[in-house]
Amino acid sequence: MADKPQPTYLKDYVPYPFEVERLDLEFDLEPHHTRVLSRARYKRKEHVDVEEPLRLNGAGQTLLSLSLDGTPLTALDYRCQDSGLVLPNVPNAFELTVVTEIDPEANKALEGLYLSSGNFCTQCEAQGFRRITYFPDRPDVMTRYTTTIRADKQRFPVLLSNGNLVEQCDLDDGRHLTRWEDPFFKPSYLFALVAGDLVCQEDAFTTMSGREVLLQIYVEARNADKCDHAMLSLKKAMAWDEQRFGFEYDLDRFMIVAVDDFNMGAMENKGLNVFNSKYVLARPETATDDDFLNIESVVGHEYFHNWTGNRITCRDWFQLSLKEGLTVFRDQEFSADMNSAAVKRIEEVRILQSHQFAEDSGPMAHPVRPESYVEINNFYTMTVYSKGAELIRMMQTLLGRDGFMAGIRLYVQRHDGQAVTTDDFVAAMEDASGVDLDQFRRWYSQAGTPVIHVEQHYDGERQQLTLDVTQSCPATPGQPDKQPFHIPLRLALLGPDGTPQPLHLVNESGQQGAEELVLSVTAARQKFCFEQVGEGCVVSLLRDFSAPVKLTMNTSRDELAFLMAHDNDAFNRWNASQRLAGGLLLDLVDRVRKGQKLILEPMFVEAFRTSLLDEQTDPSLLALALALPLESFLAEQMEEIDPQAIFTAREFVRHEVAVQLKDDFLTVYRRCADSGPYEVTPQAVGQRRLKNLCLGYLAALAPQDNMIWQMILEQFSTGRNMTDVSAALGLLADHDNRDSRHALDTFYATWKEDPLVVEKWLGIQARSRREDCLEQVERLMGTPAFNLHNPNKVRSLIGVFCQGNSVRFHAADGSGYDFLRRQVALIDPFNPQIAARLVAPLLRWPRYDDTRSALMKQALEQLQAKTTLSADLYEMVSKGLDQNKKG
Ligand code: B3K
Ligand code: ZN
Secondary structure (H helix, E strand, C coil): CCCCCCCEEHHHCCCCCEEEEEEEEEEECCCCCEEEEEEEEEEECCCCCCCCCEEEECCCCEEEEEEECCEECCHHHCEEECCEEEECCCCCEEEEEEEEEECHHHCCCCCEEEEECCEEEEECCCCCHHHCCCECCCCCCCEEEEEEEEEECCCCCEEEECCEEEEEEECCCCEEEEEEEEEEEECHHHCCEEEECCEEEEEEEECCCCCEEEEEEEECHHHHHHCHHHHHHHHHHHHHHHHHHCCCCCCCEEEEEEECCCCCCEECCCCEEEEEHHHCCCCCCCCCHHHHHHHHHHHHHHHHCCCECCCEEECCHHHHHHHHHHHHHHHHHHHHHHCCHHHHHHHHHHHHHHHHHHHHCCCCCCCCCCCEECCHHHHCCHHHHHHHHHHHHHHHHHHHHHHHHHHHHHHHHHHCCCEECHHHHHHHHHHHHCCCCCHHHHHHHCCCCCEEEEEEEEECCCCEEEEEEEEECCCECCECCCCCCCEEEEEEEECCCCCECCEEECCCCCCCCECCEEEEECCCEEEEEEECCCCCCEEEECCCCCCCCEEEECCCHHHHHHHHHHCCCHHHHHHHHHHHHHHHHHHHHHHHHHCCCCCCCHHHHHHHHHHHCCCCCCHHHHHHHHCCCCHHHHHHCCCCECHHHHHHHHHHHHHHHHHHCHHHHHHHHHHCCCCCCCCCCHHHHHHHHHHHHHHHHHHHHCCCCHHHHHHHHHHHHHCCCHHHHHHHHHHHCCCCCHHHHHHHHHHHHHHCCCHHHHHHHHHHHHCCCCCCHHHHHHHHHCCCCCCCCCHHHHHHHHHHHHHHCHHHHCCCCCHHHHHHHHHHHHHCCCCHHHHHHHCHHHHHHHHECHHHHHHHHHHHHHHHCCCCCCHHHHHHHHHHHCCCCCC
8 A cells, every 4th residue: 555544642642722612514405515614713722832723624525615704715825635724824713614515425434424315414423524524523622513404395304403403494495494503512523413304203301400301213204113112211211310320411302313324333412313223213023122122222322421421522532431431331230220230241241251352362452542543433342342331340349339429420520511531530530439540540551351360279277268369461462561450359258058158358457247348459469368268168259240351260160060050149150151161162172173072061961951940040141041152252262263163062062952951941932932912021031032042952953853943933933023033033044945945035025125124134144054154145245135335234244244153254265254355345445434344353363273364364465455445444454464373
């Protein structure tokens, strides 16, 4: 490539030299020629040199005119560069009017102003506003916006923007106008505009101080009957945020708009959230339980941003986790309170362990507060979001709920209306609680997953148990050596019957005799000694996953089985089941690789049976415990990943368990059948999860076992909700026979007009175990069901195949890699964000055997050799190639 995209560094941050007192925007909307007028009042900040020019960001638009305090400027008065405008001689205070023209119809990057299903919408985070007009497009420039929108009334009857509607009227020539005023200061990334032919579901919410807020969800007319759940979720979120955090909504209306073409999940624009329709639309016949739960959580997440993100925003994009980590933590707590806290916690950790840990050990590893980026959109990562949320959770653990809430109150009191840093957040936590978080801050600056190793020594005579704890953290790009972290380690000691024992920590004054303790692990090596510990106690460590670390400890299989059955910490019960199954599976993987015979240990089958037949425990928890560890989780633990061996070992266990426990699975399957109306209660969802888990195991016996095959077909054709129907279809689609083909065809014929359901249908086929899966995926790409310009379709078919079907994607002949390379090359020219996300699996090349890694690397090299590569893809590919293979 000619000009390599250059990184931006945190250390180079300088405040913007001007204040923007207000910004008035006017839009004349036309799909191909939209005219944007922006009028901004700039004021040089005190102590800023009078020579300092005004720099505005801007890209992808035609500049029509520029005037300063009403006087038109000529080309001699400014420089227009690729990345924006520079005005060298500006007064200390002035009004700048910029008129530009943009082409939303041609915008396939889905950043800035674009069209989705013929409707206008915007996506400005992180740097999309500069594609709309010339402006200081950075989060620390906050101002008040008014937005005037003019468009054809028939084609675009609904015209929306942030804030409150202050004017609405008809114009000549069939056009109409709305004007919106947002009374709150905001950065440009929170700007939004929507214009289109949409219907609206309305409701109202009365806030804790008695203000009535109008709630509106805008969708295309065909989706009018799919908004109830999102609306209910919104009202729950508003009430919860008042109760739990004391945060009240601040505008007269709150709007959500659902669009089909969207690069990510949703966007928290002030007062006007724009959503991927996947996280709004749901009816039991079209959406699964997980869809319903995701809608609740994403609607909550975006709403919660109003305080954590919008009122208090980020100083620069390195601080992204300030709003994202905190808001993910808030949405996790919301979902935990609305549903089952234990189930939610396990699901979070499962994702973190398999995906964030992988990120931390790959070439894109970065601290929660990164130090540099080439393209900020590549840093909306699991690390910034999920690990960032873990950091907030650890602070709550260290400070206690009350201390943490005092910290939140102080943070808001100090910083409302400001753009701040993660350090400001930690300082508020410290100042409000008196707890020193100096060492804790390393979690923000050091990348990588810390490893805690614990050795236990029991002295029966003295009744003393010593835990010898060491911590370390592997090197990550740019960070060869790490300092010790401050790690909260929650623990309990369980007596032989499972009851937690009172804890007596030597040399500790407070908390003696408690049943659970949080130890502060701060040194590279540290010993903790407990007294009055009876014979046969088992230690339960890292309860509720109190820190995002890998814990290694020599726990015997018997101890794991004990914890699995008795630990009163639900997370640790699940974790024990995963460690037990994970250990067995990794042994089997090893045997597969050595060509040895595979045998399943009877104790595993027995432990499995005991859980399966447990009628007391929450069925969702059982389903989680009985699910085999994810392929990605097993892969993460292997020195050299062997996708085929992982697949073979998992399939062996699945089949063997099905053979040995067939009758038990049938019993539980039938017990969980539910004939009542569809509900998304924890109990009903849990029953369906357990039922479909049983069917999933039983399917290992089909189609040879015709009785089971018929059961699956029966569930497919008589299932009364998408959860059951799609679970059955997924099992049928693993085979290539007349029944399966018929089922897939019927499903498509029924739902072909519903894009979200079609995406499920594509995803099911992309995940299929069929050996010719890639051929099917390529065939589907040529049908009307697919569209390369629609990110949901790309994720459902290409994304699922490459990231969710490891054994087929990693076919030894490299066909999967070649396929991905071709798709990435096709998508990058028009949608770099999606291309950069898609390419991620290839970056893992050093972890595979020589043949695979050479082929993966070659695919990256071929991409690198292209002359035009977006900054997004360039960053991923070059970081991917900047690695060496061990050994
Ligand atoms: N803040 C947005 C994500 C924006 C992504 C930009 N590439 C959604 C969210 O986290 O709430
Ligand atoms: Zn967010």
